[in-house]
Amino acid sequence: MFNRRQFLTRTLQGSSLLALGSVVPEFIANTAHAAEKGKDNILVVIEMNGGNDGLNTVIPYADDLYHKYRPTLKQTKDQVVRLNDQLGLNPGMQSFRQLWNQGQLAVVQGVGYPNPDRSHFESMDIWQTADPRRSIKTGWLGRSVNELQGQGGFVPILHIGAGRLPPAVQGTPGGAVSINNRQPFKLDLGGGTVAQQKARRKLLEELSVPEKDDNAGDILQFVRLRQLRTMTSVERLQELLSKQRMQPNQFYGPDGFYGPNSLPMQLQLVANLIITGFGTRIFYVMIDGFDTHSMQAEPHRKLLAQLSDAIFNMFNTLKNGGHDKRVMVMTYSEFGRRVQENGSKGTDHGAGSCLFVAGPALKGGIVGEHPSLKDLDSGDLKYAIDFRRVYATLLDTWLHCDSKAVLGGKFEHLEGLKPRKA
Numbered sequence: 001m002f003n004r005r006q007f008l009t010r011t012l013q014g015s016s017l018l019a020l021g022s023v024v025p026e027f028i029a030n031t032a033h034a035a036e037k038g039k040d041n042i043l044v045v046i047e048m049n050g051g052n053d054g055l056n057t058v059i060p061y062a063d064d065l066y067h068k069y070r071p072t073l074k075q076t077k078d079q080v081v082r083l084n085d086q087l088g089l090n091p092g093m094q095s096f097r098q099l100w101n102q103g104q105l106a107v108v109q110g111v112g113y114p115n116p117d118r119s120h121f122e123s124m125d126i127w128q129t130a131d132p133r134r135s136i137k138t139g140w141l142g143r144s145v146n147e148l149q150g151q152g153g154f155v156p157i158l159h160i161g162a163g164r165l166p167p168a169v170q171g172t173p174g175g176a177v178s179i180n181n182r183q184p185f186k187l188d189l190g191g192g193t194v195a196q197q198k199a200r201r202k203l204l205e206e207l208s209v210p211e212k213d214d215n216a217g218d219i220l221q222f223v224r225l226r227q228l229r230t231m232t233s234v235e236r237l238q239e240l241l242s243k244q245r246m247q248p249n250q251f252y253g254p255d256g257f258y259g260p261n262s263l264p265m266q267l268q269l270v271a272n273l274i275i276t277g278f279g280t281r282i283f284y285v286m287i288d289g290f291d292t293h294s295m296q297a298e299p300h301r302k303l304l305a306q307l308s309d310a311i312f313n314m315f316n317t318l319k320n321g322g323h324d325k326r327v328m329v330m331t332y333s334e335f336g337r338r339v340q341e342n343g344s345k346g347t348d349h350g351a352g353s354c355l356f357v358a359g360p361a362l363k364g365g366i367v368g369e370h371p372s373l374k375d376l377d378s379g380d381l382k383y384a385i386d387f388r389r390v391y392a393t394l395l396d397t398w399l400h401c402d403s404k405a406v407l408g409g410k411f412e413h414l415e416g417l418k419p420r421k422a
Contacts, residue, residue: 041328041398044283046311047168049286052290052336052337053347055381057089057354058354058370066373070340072345073341079091093304093308106364106416107365107367108417111332111368116351118349118351128167129168130387130406130407139167142168142170147401148281155280157169158176161286176284270283287303292346296345296346315360325359328419330394332390336380350380351382362420363420369384371383388409392412393413393418
């Protein structure tokens with residue numbers, strides 16, 4: 001077991017809070033707004049990894065050119081989940097029908113960025129850093145934590161899933177916590193016996209009291225308290241995860257059972273954490289498999305079914321717990337697919353695509369025009385909505401952040417993504 005000073009040295013060394021320098025007083029000031037009403041909204045971000053085929057997600061089923069370009073992948077008006085007389089959702093997205101009918105779903109069309117990159121890695125980095133110039137190394141969600149003024153806990157961002165921490169959440173003051181069902185997060189403060197656990201808790205309590213010879217000043221004391229509360233929040237997270245593991249580890253959907261590492265189960269964990277009042281403001285999850293170069297139709301339908309089932313059932317769980325109106329979900333993928341299907345009954349890397357925003361507080365509806373199939377960019381759909389406009393709208397109107405500070409510029413809001421007026 002190590003002592004107080006060793007613990008502080010280990011914990012504060014390399015702390016991103018200390019590295020903020022002159023920004024720390026502003027961060028302290030922001031935290032002072034914790035009691036302000038209406039600042040505790042939650043954003044759940046879902047990464048659709050692999051490049052989702054937007055043209056077979058939001059489908060212009062009434063357009064003859066769509067049927068011409070997609071001879072084997074086309075979906076007819078009798079198959080789609082109809083949004084209006086021109087557009088419908090992939091048949092796998094039946095769970096979105098009720099969200100759409102209740103005005104709780106926004107369909108954002110023609111989303112992209114200038115000079116699109118068709119590399120998975122490069123394009124994903126652009127979306128996650130919100131920087132098409134690729135000069136920024138931190139993530140847009142990570143940067144937003146400095147601007148959050150909510151009454152959330154001291155683990156502002158949780159990443160749920162296997163793999164490395166996504167770039168989108170990197171740069172978070174105090175760090176983002178990653179939860180992996182295969183390798184559960186463990187707080188390493190030493191020891192596992194009863195005596196060691198008591199000693200650890202005593203140490204944590206002592207950390208909140210300054211020593212007589214401490215000359216660190218208010219800022220360092222604030223950092224100590226922040227780190228202490230983060231540590232205790234993580235301990236509480238461990239307890240919540242232990243309870244979660246006692247619950248059923250599979251979820252039944254139209255296509256059968258979703259396993260413990262599936263998106264529906266991940267979003268059920270998110271819902272339970274929200275209901276228990278854990279306090280995290282941003283959750284980040286990922287669903288893989290959208291790189292559909294061959295035999296696309298059925299795997300793509302199942303992926304979209306899993307996505308819509310997961311979101312719909314998460315909101316049902318939240319509604320039963322009385323927390324659904326505090327939560328908004330945003331999906332995204334690094335790029336769309338080419339308009340014309342390939343010779344393997346699949347689609348290749350493209351550019352412009354679509355995304356979804358969902359939640360009971362949303363205005364909802366169709367946002368933007370569907371890209372024209374008569375006016376393509378080298379075989380790709382043209383984008384009309386810069387994805388940073390989506391980010392800016394959610395940052396400013398939902399998370400109550402300063403999007404200009406996060407994104408490094410001003411981007412016009414999208415009306416359909418703004419919350420309804422109370």
